[in-house]
Amino acid sequence: MNKRPTWWFSFLRITWPITTLSARMTRWPVIGRIVASLARPLVTGKNFHVTHIPVNLNVKGAGSTHIPERVLEELIRRSAHRITINRCHCRDSEHCKHYPIEDACLHLGEGTSHLDPHIATPRSVEGAIAHMRKMIGLGLIPMIGRVRLDDFFYGTPNTGRSLTICFCCPCCCTIFKSTRYFPDDVKDSLVRLKGLRASINNEGCTRCGICVDECFTRALSLGDNGVVWDESLCKGCGHCATVCPEKVIAITVDNVEEAIQDIMGRINERVNIGAEK
Helix, strand or coil: CECCCCCHHHHHHHHCHHHHHHHHHCCCCCHHHHHHHHHHHHCCHHHEEEEECCCCCCEEECCCECHHHHHHHHHHHHCCCEEEECECHHHHHHCCCCCCCECCCEEECHHHHHECCCCEEECCHHHHHHHHHHHHHCCCEEEEEEEHHHHHHHCCCCCCCCEEEEEECCCCCHHHHHHHHCCHHHHCCECCCCCEEEEECCCCCCCCCHHHHHCCCCCEEEECCEEEECCCCCCCCCHHHHHCCCCCEEEEECCHHHHHHHHHHHHHHHCCCCCCC
Protein backbone atom coordinates (compact mmCIF):
# COMPACT_ATOMS: atom_id res chain seq x y z
CA MET A 1 0.00 0.00 0.00
CA ASN A 2 1.26 3.48 -0.90
CA LYS A 3 0.82 5.75 2.09
CA ARG A 4 -0.14 9.40 2.09
CA PRO A 5 -0.01 11.45 5.34
CA THR A 6 -3.27 12.22 7.12
CA TRP A 7 -2.89 15.90 6.22
CA TRP A 8 -2.62 15.14 2.48
CA PHE A 9 -6.15 16.24 1.58
CA SER A 10 -5.62 19.53 3.43
CA PHE A 11 -2.41 20.03 1.49
CA LEU A 12 -4.17 19.36 -1.82
CA ARG A 13 -7.02 21.72 -0.92
CA ILE A 14 -4.57 24.56 -0.28
CA THR A 15 -2.30 23.91 -3.26
CA TRP A 16 -4.91 22.84 -5.83
CA PRO A 17 -5.40 26.36 -7.29
CA ILE A 18 -1.79 26.08 -8.54
CA THR A 19 -3.09 23.71 -11.25
CA THR A 20 -5.18 26.47 -12.82
CA LEU A 21 -2.51 29.10 -12.19
CA SER A 22 0.10 26.99 -13.97
CA ALA A 23 -2.22 26.76 -17.01
CA ARG A 24 -2.56 30.55 -17.02
CA MET A 25 1.21 30.92 -16.68
CA THR A 26 1.74 29.14 -20.00
CA ARG A 27 0.42 32.33 -21.62
CA TRP A 28 2.87 34.60 -19.81
CA PRO A 29 5.83 36.04 -21.76
CA VAL A 30 9.12 34.13 -21.40
CA ILE A 31 8.20 32.13 -18.29
CA GLY A 32 5.20 30.65 -20.12
CA ARG A 33 7.43 28.58 -22.39
CA ILE A 34 9.33 27.23 -19.40
CA VAL A 35 6.15 26.26 -17.55
CA ALA A 36 4.69 24.64 -20.67
CA SER A 37 7.84 22.63 -21.35
CA LEU A 38 7.94 21.35 -17.76
CA ALA A 39 4.23 20.43 -17.68
CA ARG A 40 3.84 19.10 -21.22
CA PRO A 41 5.17 15.53 -20.59
CA LEU A 42 2.56 15.02 -17.85
CA VAL A 43 -0.43 16.33 -19.79
CA THR A 44 0.07 14.93 -23.28
CA GLY A 45 0.44 11.55 -24.98
CA LYS A 46 -0.30 8.48 -22.88
CA ASN A 47 -0.03 10.44 -19.65
CA PHE A 48 -3.16 12.52 -20.25
CA HIS A 49 -5.98 11.59 -22.59
CA VAL A 50 -9.59 12.25 -21.56
CA THR A 51 -13.09 12.53 -22.99
CA HIS A 52 -16.18 14.16 -21.55
CA ILE A 53 -19.49 12.36 -21.96
CA PRO A 54 -22.56 14.64 -21.90
CA VAL A 55 -25.14 13.88 -19.23
CA ASN A 56 -28.07 15.44 -21.07
CA LEU A 57 -30.79 12.85 -20.48
CA ASN A 58 -30.24 11.16 -23.84
CA VAL A 59 -27.63 11.92 -26.45
CA LYS A 60 -29.67 11.31 -29.56
CA GLY A 61 -28.18 10.05 -32.77
CA ALA A 62 -28.37 6.84 -34.73
CA GLY A 63 -29.93 4.76 -31.99
CA SER A 64 -31.03 6.77 -28.94
CA THR A 65 -29.31 5.68 -25.74
CA HIS A 66 -28.06 7.03 -22.45
CA ILE A 67 -24.39 6.95 -23.33
CA PRO A 68 -22.83 7.91 -19.96
CA GLU A 69 -24.38 5.06 -17.98
CA ARG A 70 -23.81 2.54 -20.74
CA VAL A 71 -20.09 3.35 -21.12
CA LEU A 72 -19.38 3.68 -17.41
CA GLU A 73 -21.27 0.56 -16.38
CA GLU A 74 -19.34 -1.51 -18.91
CA LEU A 75 -16.02 -0.14 -17.61
CA ILE A 76 -17.02 -0.75 -13.99
CA ARG A 77 -18.00 -4.35 -14.66
CA ARG A 78 -14.72 -4.98 -16.51
CA SER A 79 -12.54 -3.49 -13.79
CA ALA A 80 -10.49 -5.61 -11.40
CA HIS A 81 -10.82 -3.07 -8.57
CA ARG A 82 -12.84 0.07 -7.93
CA ILE A 83 -12.49 2.97 -5.50
CA THR A 84 -13.95 6.41 -4.94
CA ILE A 85 -11.64 9.23 -3.86
CA ASN A 86 -12.84 10.48 -0.49
CA ARG A 87 -12.82 14.17 -1.42
CA CYS A 88 -13.02 16.13 -4.67
CA HIS A 89 -10.07 18.52 -4.65
CA CYS A 90 -11.56 20.82 -7.27
CA ARG A 91 -14.70 21.35 -5.19
CA ASP A 92 -12.84 21.28 -1.88
CA SER A 93 -10.46 24.06 -2.94
CA GLU A 94 -13.36 26.15 -4.27
CA HIS A 95 -15.58 25.47 -1.20
CA CYS A 96 -18.32 24.28 -3.55
CA LYS A 97 -21.87 24.90 -2.34
CA HIS A 98 -23.67 23.15 -5.20
CA TYR A 99 -22.28 19.61 -5.38
CA PRO A 100 -20.90 17.06 -2.89
CA ILE A 101 -17.24 17.29 -1.95
CA GLU A 102 -17.11 13.83 -0.37
CA ASP A 103 -17.01 10.55 -2.33
CA ALA A 104 -15.89 12.13 -5.55
CA CYS A 105 -14.03 10.66 -8.51
CA LEU A 106 -14.29 7.00 -9.39
CA HIS A 107 -11.06 5.16 -10.24
CA LEU A 108 -10.94 1.73 -11.83
CA GLY A 109 -8.27 -0.93 -12.24
CA GLU A 110 -5.78 -3.03 -10.32
CA GLY A 111 -3.62 0.01 -9.55
CA THR A 112 -6.31 1.46 -7.30
CA SER A 113 -5.97 -1.43 -4.85
CA HIS A 114 -2.76 0.19 -3.56
CA LEU A 115 -4.41 3.38 -2.31
CA ASP A 116 -4.38 4.37 1.34
CA PRO A 117 -7.81 3.94 3.03
CA HIS A 118 -7.94 7.57 4.16
CA ILE A 119 -7.47 8.57 0.50
CA ALA A 120 -9.99 6.24 -1.13
CA THR A 121 -12.86 3.86 -0.35
CA PRO A 122 -13.11 0.47 -2.11
CA ARG A 123 -16.36 -0.14 -3.98
CA SER A 124 -18.12 -3.27 -5.15
CA VAL A 125 -19.32 -3.42 -8.72
CA GLU A 126 -22.85 -2.54 -7.70
CA GLY A 127 -21.62 0.12 -5.27
CA ALA A 128 -19.58 1.77 -8.03
CA ILE A 129 -22.54 1.67 -10.42
CA ALA A 130 -24.78 3.24 -7.78
CA HIS A 131 -22.20 5.98 -7.18
CA MET A 132 -21.92 6.65 -10.91
CA ARG A 133 -25.69 6.95 -11.27
CA LYS A 134 -25.89 9.27 -8.28
CA MET A 135 -23.24 11.59 -9.71
CA ILE A 136 -24.84 11.65 -13.16
CA GLY A 137 -28.23 12.23 -11.53
CA LEU A 138 -26.81 15.37 -9.93
CA GLY A 139 -25.89 16.66 -13.39
CA LEU A 140 -22.14 16.19 -12.97
CA ILE A 141 -20.30 15.58 -16.25
CA PRO A 142 -18.20 12.39 -16.49
CA MET A 143 -14.66 12.85 -17.77
CA ILE A 144 -12.98 9.52 -18.53
CA GLY A 145 -9.39 8.71 -19.30
CA ARG A 146 -5.76 8.39 -18.32
CA VAL A 147 -4.55 11.10 -15.91
CA ARG A 148 -0.94 10.44 -14.97
CA LEU A 149 -0.91 13.16 -12.32
CA ASP A 150 -3.48 11.20 -10.31
CA ASP A 151 -0.80 8.56 -9.72
CA PHE A 152 1.17 11.16 -7.77
CA PHE A 153 -1.80 12.72 -6.01
CA TYR A 154 -3.11 9.42 -4.68
CA GLY A 155 -0.13 7.06 -4.66
CA THR A 156 -1.23 4.83 -7.54
CA PRO A 157 1.65 2.85 -9.10
CA ASN A 158 2.54 4.17 -12.56
CA THR A 159 1.78 0.91 -14.34
CA GLY A 160 -1.05 2.01 -16.64
CA ARG A 161 -3.58 0.07 -14.57
CA SER A 162 -5.73 2.92 -13.28
CA LEU A 163 -8.52 4.74 -15.11
CA THR A 164 -9.83 8.07 -13.84
CA ILE A 165 -13.52 8.94 -14.01
CA CYS A 166 -14.09 12.47 -12.75
CA PHE A 167 -17.58 13.83 -12.20
CA CYS A 168 -17.02 17.45 -13.13
CA CYS A 169 -18.99 20.49 -12.07
CA PRO A 170 -18.64 23.60 -14.25
CA CYS A 171 -18.31 25.83 -11.19
CA CYS A 172 -15.14 24.21 -9.79
CA CYS A 173 -13.56 21.79 -12.27
CA THR A 174 -9.87 22.49 -12.90
CA ILE A 175 -10.19 21.36 -16.52
CA PHE A 176 -13.12 23.72 -17.10
CA LYS A 177 -11.15 26.60 -15.61
CA SER A 178 -7.84 25.81 -17.35
CA THR A 179 -8.46 24.47 -20.84
CA ARG A 180 -8.68 27.82 -22.60
CA TYR A 181 -5.11 28.56 -21.47
CA PHE A 182 -3.63 25.19 -22.49
CA PRO A 183 -1.13 25.01 -25.37
CA ASP A 184 -2.72 23.46 -28.45
CA ASP A 185 -1.05 20.06 -28.05
CA VAL A 186 -2.40 19.82 -24.50
CA LYS A 187 -5.89 20.80 -25.68
CA ASP A 188 -5.64 17.94 -28.16
CA SER A 189 -5.47 15.54 -25.20
CA LEU A 190 -9.12 16.41 -24.47
CA VAL A 191 -10.86 14.42 -27.18
CA ARG A 192 -14.49 15.05 -28.10
CA LEU A 193 -16.73 11.99 -28.31
CA LYS A 194 -16.66 10.76 -31.90
CA GLY A 195 -19.44 12.21 -34.04
CA LEU A 196 -20.72 14.56 -31.32
CA ARG A 197 -22.27 17.80 -32.48
CA ALA A 198 -24.03 20.76 -30.90
CA SER A 199 -27.06 21.81 -32.95
CA ILE A 200 -28.63 25.20 -32.28
CA ASN A 201 -32.14 26.26 -33.24
CA ASN A 202 -31.45 29.95 -33.66
CA GLU A 203 -35.09 30.70 -34.43
CA GLY A 204 -35.86 30.11 -30.78
CA CYS A 205 -32.62 31.64 -29.47
CA THR A 206 -33.02 34.91 -27.53
CA ARG A 207 -29.28 35.69 -27.79
CA CYS A 208 -29.03 35.89 -24.00
CA GLY A 209 -25.40 34.75 -24.19
CA ILE A 210 -25.53 32.35 -21.24
CA CYS A 211 -24.23 29.41 -23.26
CA VAL A 212 -21.42 31.56 -24.66
CA ASP A 213 -20.34 32.67 -21.19
CA GLU A 214 -20.53 29.13 -19.79
CA CYS A 215 -18.56 27.38 -22.56
CA PHE A 216 -15.16 26.55 -21.09
CA THR A 217 -13.44 26.19 -24.48
CA ARG A 218 -14.99 29.29 -26.08
CA ALA A 219 -16.54 27.11 -28.77
CA LEU A 220 -19.71 29.22 -28.84
CA SER A 221 -20.02 32.83 -29.94
CA LEU A 222 -22.82 35.27 -30.69
CA GLY A 223 -23.21 36.07 -34.38
CA ASP A 224 -25.67 38.24 -36.28
CA ASN A 225 -28.16 35.38 -36.57
CA GLY A 226 -27.70 33.78 -33.16
CA VAL A 227 -25.22 31.41 -31.55
CA VAL A 228 -22.40 29.97 -33.65
CA TRP A 229 -20.76 26.63 -32.77
CA ASP A 230 -17.06 26.18 -33.54
CA GLU A 231 -16.50 22.45 -33.97
CA SER A 232 -12.72 22.83 -33.81
CA LEU A 233 -12.86 24.21 -30.25
CA CYS A 234 -15.66 22.10 -28.77
CA LYS A 235 -14.70 19.30 -26.36
CA GLY A 236 -18.21 17.90 -26.15
CA CYS A 237 -19.15 18.30 -22.47
CA GLY A 238 -22.76 19.22 -23.33
CA HIS A 239 -22.93 21.92 -20.66
CA CYS A 240 -24.27 24.43 -23.17
CA ALA A 241 -27.42 22.40 -23.69
CA THR A 242 -27.92 22.12 -19.93
CA VAL A 243 -27.69 25.87 -19.22
CA CYS A 244 -29.67 27.11 -22.23
CA PRO A 245 -32.88 28.61 -20.76
CA GLU A 246 -34.77 28.21 -24.04
CA LYS A 247 -33.53 24.63 -24.62
CA VAL A 248 -32.63 25.36 -28.22
CA ILE A 249 -29.28 23.54 -28.08
CA ALA A 250 -29.29 19.81 -28.77
CA ILE A 251 -26.38 17.40 -28.41
CA THR A 252 -26.33 14.74 -31.11
CA VAL A 253 -24.05 11.87 -32.03
CA ASP A 254 -23.79 10.70 -35.63
CA ASN A 255 -23.49 7.02 -34.67
CA VAL A 256 -23.76 5.92 -31.04
CA GLU A 257 -22.16 2.51 -31.56
CA GLU A 258 -19.16 4.02 -33.35
CA ALA A 259 -18.79 6.62 -30.62
CA ILE A 260 -18.78 3.97 -27.89
CA GLN A 261 -16.36 1.73 -29.79
CA ASP A 262 -14.03 4.68 -30.34
CA ILE A 263 -13.84 5.74 -26.70
CA MET A 264 -13.45 2.15 -25.52
CA GLY A 265 -10.67 1.63 -28.04
CA ARG A 266 -8.81 4.73 -26.89
CA ILE A 267 -9.11 3.67 -23.25
CA ASN A 268 -7.84 0.16 -24.02
CA GLU A 269 -4.80 1.62 -25.80
CA ARG A 270 -3.76 3.53 -22.69
CA VAL A 271 -5.10 1.71 -19.62
CA ASN A 272 -5.63 -1.89 -18.62
CA ILE A 273 -8.30 -2.01 -15.94
CA GLY A 274 -8.86 -5.78 -15.96
CA ALA A 275 -7.46 -8.35 -13.57
CA GLU A 276 -3.72 -9.00 -13.83
CA LYS A 277 -2.99 -12.32 -15.53
